[in-house]
Structure formats: C-alpha cells, structure tokens
Amino acid sequence: MDTLNCNLTAARTQIENLNRGLSGARAENEAILNSLSWKLTNPLRTIGTCIKIVRSYMYFAKSIIATIGVYRIVQEFFRTLKNEGLPGIQRRVKNAISYYNATGQIYYRTEKNENQESGEIIERIQNEGPKISVIISIYKTPIEMLKQAIESVIQQKYKNWELILVDDFSQSEIIQKLCNSYQENNSNIRYIERSENGNISAANNTGLYNARGSFYTILDHDDILDPSALYEAAKITLEHPHVDYIYSDEDKVTKDGLTFFGPFFKPDWSPEYMLAMMYTCHMSVYRTALVISLGGYNTEFDGAQDYELTLRVVRRSNNVAHIPKVLYHWRVWENSTAQSMEAKPLAHILARRALELHLQELRENFVIGEAVLPGHHFVDFLPKRNSLVSIIIPTANGTIDIRGKTERHLNAVCESIISKTSYKNFEIIVVHNGNLSAEQNRWLASHENIILSEYVAEKFSLSEKINKGAKLANGEYFVIMNDDIRVISEDWLTLMLGMAQREGVGAVGPKLLFPDETIQHAGVVILGGLPGHPYYQNPKNALGYGLGLQVNRNYVAVTGACCMTPRSVFEEIGGYSNKYPLNYNDVDYCLKVRKLGLRSVYIANAHLYHYEGVSKEGGVPLQRKKFKSSWLTGGGIQK
Missing domain, CATH: 3.90.550.10 (Spore Coat Polysaccharide Biosynthesis Protein SpsA; Chain A)
Structure with a gap:
C-alpha cells in the first residue's frame, strides 16, 4: 500500500510538472505570436510555406514522370478524359497526390527510426x-x-x-x-x-x-x-x-x-x-x-x-x-x-529476351505480352498437362435480383462455368443443403460433369462442406468456388491451371470484380493483424502500387471465393480447417501452403465477377481471436 501511495504521489507530481510546463509553453507561444517581429515576418513565412508547397508538387511531378514516363502520362490523361471526363482527371490527381504524401510520411518516419539496436548486436x-x-x-x-x-x-x-x-x-x-x-x-x-x-x-x-x-x-x-x-x-x-x-x-x-x-x-x-x-x-x-x-x-x-x-x-x-x-x-x-524506362527502349527488348530464356530454361509453357507500362512484361502460363480440374461449389442455394430478375446462384454459376469456360476438362462438385427444387435437380443431373452431394450437419461449417466436396472429386487440381461467382474471361481456368502447374505454386487466385466493375479481390494481405484486401473497390483498370493490380504477383494468401490448389497440396494440408467454420479458413489454408514452402499467386488476367456476401448462411462470426492465436503470436507468420 505504501508503495502504491508513493507511486500515486509521484505520478501526481509528474502531472503537475507537465501541466506547468504546458502552461509555460502556451504563454511563450502566445507571446511569440503577439510579438512585433512575428507579425512583421508573417508575410515571409507565408511565402516560405508557398515555396515548400510548390517544391513538394514539383517533386511529386518528377516522381510520376520518373515512374511512368511522359508518353504514358499523356496517354493516360486522354484515356481518362474520354472515359471519365474532367471529374475523373481531378479525382486521379487528388488520389495520386494523397498517396504520394502518405508514402512520403511513412518513408521519412522509417528513415528516422534507424539505429535502434543494442551495442552488443551492432558489435x-x-x-x-x-x-x-x-x-x-x-x-x-x-x-x-x-x-x-x-x-x-x-x-x-x-x-x-x-x-x-x-x-x-x-x-x-x-x-x-x-x-x-x-x-x-x-x-x-x-x-x-x-x-x-x-x-x-x-x-x-x-x-x-x-x-x-x-x-x-x-x-x-x-x-x-x-x-x-x-x-x-x-x-x-x-x-x-x-x-x-x-x-x-x-x-x-x-x-x-x-x-x-x-x-x-x-x-x-x-x-x-x-x-x-x-x-x-x-x-x-x-x-x-x-x-x-x-x-x-x-x-x-x-x-x-x-x-x-x-x-x-x-x-x-x-x-x-x-x-x-x-x-x-x-x-x-x-x-x-x-x-x-522509356529512356532506354533497347534495355526493354533485352529484358524481354532475358525473360524468354529464363522461362525456356524452366521449361514453362508461356506467352509473353506487353504490360500496361513501358519496360514491363506480362506472362501468361498455359497448362503443361490436360489435367482434370474439380470445381467444388458449396452452396446455400440462395437467390439474387439482377435488373429486376430473380435467379438462383447455383444455376447461374454452373451455367456460367459450362457456357463460358474455354478449358473443358473439368467437373463440378455441388455440395448443397438438400434444398434443391425438383427442377434444379433435373437440370443439374442433365450435365454429366456435375456431381451432387447433400450436406447435413447440426452445426454449419463451410470448411466441412468444402472438404466433403473434395472427397468426391476426381481431379488433379481443385477450384474452391463460391456460388456467387460468374465467369468473365473465357480463359480463366486455362490461366489458373497454367499457374498452378508451376513448380512451387500452392494456391492461385484470379482478379474478382464486383458487378460495378470495381475490385473485390486482387490478393490478400495481413493488415493490423487480420486479413484484408488491397485495392478494394478500386477501378478494375487501376494500375495498383508498383503495377501490382495489372501483373501476376505473390501474396500471403488468395481468397477462397475462387481459389485453385493442387489436390496433392490440399490432401497434405488436410483440407480446410474446421477451426474456422466460416471465416478465415481460406487464409488459414494459404498460410499452411506457405509453411510448406509453396507460394500463393494472384493472376491479373483471369477475371470473374463476385456477388459477395450471399454464399454464406446467416451471420458470419469473426474468429479473430483464433486466427491471431494461430498465426500472429509467438513470432508471427512464418514461412
């Protein structure tokens, strides 16, 4: 008790000292603001501030030119003007400046935060x-x-x-x-x-x-x-x-x-x-x-x-x-x-040649195209084998209204896959709740490559539903897919399979768009200790940081709304964990992929729509505590 009283007294004394210091600082500040010299030099300070602002925008302009090039800036200006008008130009400039300022603050904060190690470590x-x-x-x-x-x-x-x-x-x-x-x-x-x-x-x-x-x-x-x-x-x-x-x-x-x-x-x-x-x-x-x-x-x-x-x-x-x-x-x-990069076009030609040789040495089946910026490439991987792909769709058999018309998600997603997918060696495994209508049963049964399975459980688990579908699958590769997905690009399955067949790849996710053509999924990152989607609701043609939206790249995870994985990897991991019956099961899966030394890949050229939020039944409880205890304690996410 005596110790507590002493600590309390010391704390009160410290607060009083801080208050006195604050009062003194305020008085000193007020005196400065009211002084003649401060008032006389006010115009100079205003000019100085203006110079700093102009200088900041000059550096911003230099950064944009250095990163993108003059030709691309002019091209993008007229394209945006045509499609979005002057408001679009204003919005993009505002967003770019905000981003530049934000990264600059992070950058300078980072630079000042060095040399924090102990003398023993340095020695x-x-x-x-x-x-x-x-x-x-x-x-x-x-x-x-x-x-x-x-x-x-x-x-x-x-x-x-x-x-x-x-x-x-x-x-x-x-x-x-x-x-x-x-x-x-x-x-x-x-x-x-x-x-x-x-x-x-x-x-x-x-x-x-x-x-x-x-x-x-x-x-x-x-x-x-x-x-x-x-x-x-x-x-x-x-x-x-x-x-x-x-x-x-x-x-x-x-x-x-x-x-x-x-x-x-x-x-x-x-x-x-x-x-x-x-x-x-x-x-x-x-x-x-x-x-x-x-x-x-x-x-x-x-x-x-x-x-x-x-x-x-x-x-x-x-x-x-x-x-x-x-x-x-x-x-x-x-x-x-x-x-x-426009300064040296020959360098771009040679880089492309180096890339071709690299992929040939790896014996990849590939096509190199031009990315949206000079000096960059886009590689599409094509399947090396005509592997059977099992598309596993857990469904609640929900409905959605589109332009005044009500449609069943299950019927629509199956029709979309069958009619719009150029790669034909696939089967569809539908895991439902036993609530299909007679008409649905007839329509689904009329397709030889659709397998139906009823899921019954006292306590619902999306993970169990997916795992049940996997047990019925015959494919060498699995696609886990929500029933609220619709195909956009016909080669989506070709591109996903080509990437999944690369050595070291354990999970592949496409670009998913909302019906309004904005981004729903382009990879998953860990933000504030929990999974999050970068570029969420950005325009589909946005470049992304470091061109990240428009080229293939690796992420810590991809969404389970549409995820391809090799059957062998799925079985080694043990499928989706029932520890996460609704939420985070996809990210948990990808982190286990990572622990195996395999990669999760976002591929930018495979496009599908996602009518997010209607695949799952009832509320979606956030299982943050379980996720954090599994992956974010005791050293964090490990490879």
Missing part, C-alpha cells in the same frame, strides 16, 4: 559480418556525382567493405586523378583501369573477378548508398547464413543530390512479380562465389544485365532475402534510367 555484426565488395563501374561520369557515390561508401556504418573503382577506359584525367587520390588515402579502395572500353557488363565483370568480399553489390556511378546499407546487408547474412541474394527498398534523388523522393517499398521475394519487371533492382547484394560460378555478367545483355543475371541467380537458388528499408538512392537526371 557482433561489425565483428562477424562478411566482407562486402562495392563495385562502381565508371565511364565519363560527372565528377561531383562520382564523388558523392564514393563518399557514400566511405561513410558506411559497416566497416568491413572494399570499394572497387573500375574505369571502363574513360581516358579522363580528372576521373583518373580523383580515383587515384581515393586509392592512395584509403586502403579499402582499389582503382582498376581497363585497357579498352567494354561497356557495363564487361566493367562489372572486371570488378567481380577482382572482388575479395564474400558478397558484392553494384553501385551505379551516379547513385548514392544510404549510410546503413552495408550494415543491413551484413546483418541479413548473419541472420540467414545460406542467403545468396539480398535486395532492399529504394528511392530517387534529384540531380543535385539534395532531395530524396519517390520511395519504392517492395514486397518480400515474389518470383511471379519478378517476371513482370526487375522489381528488386537497387540495392542488390549477391553471393560472389555463386555469381562467378554462373559466369558473371552476360555482355550480350548490356542495359538489362542486372535482370538477366538475377534471373540466372534465382534459377540456381531460392535463398532470397528482402530488407524492407530504403537503402539506395537512384539519381534522376537526363542520362539515367531512373528518369524513365
């Missing part, structure tokens, strides 16, 4: 971390930019590094003098002059084959490393001793090197996303011995050499790690690809 990383070689290939680089690049390495928090400056026969006395000076004054720096100009891949190889570090990274001669870049990379190598490839988030920096903008926050390793673009880009850290064993950089791919090499690396090893911090600053100026 261990410094003492036990590997030597990391930084390679800068130089050719007619503006001298101030080169200085900034070199200084960004010298200022690294991590000390076990070497810097290899490779002069690709620049024949510049200024560059030679600068590099020799750095070499003479720092034993960690080596300057190598090539006897002929070989372009970027040859220069990188010169650095690579002279590297003494266990890991190396390429720093473009006009870019800047964050002071924590090599420390964070070294830390990852100790946390994951078998890692072969590491990448970080990045941003852009203005030509003068003073202003940072346009951060790109990347997902964790996403093999399917990598097929659309070299999203890992900067900073990329490779295990030196692995790259040497692969033959280094291919000189036939200058301009897309990093993409071609990285595809070879990840074909050999899936030990990839992501550092979710902005550690690389990519300079935007007239000679840089950071300005726009």
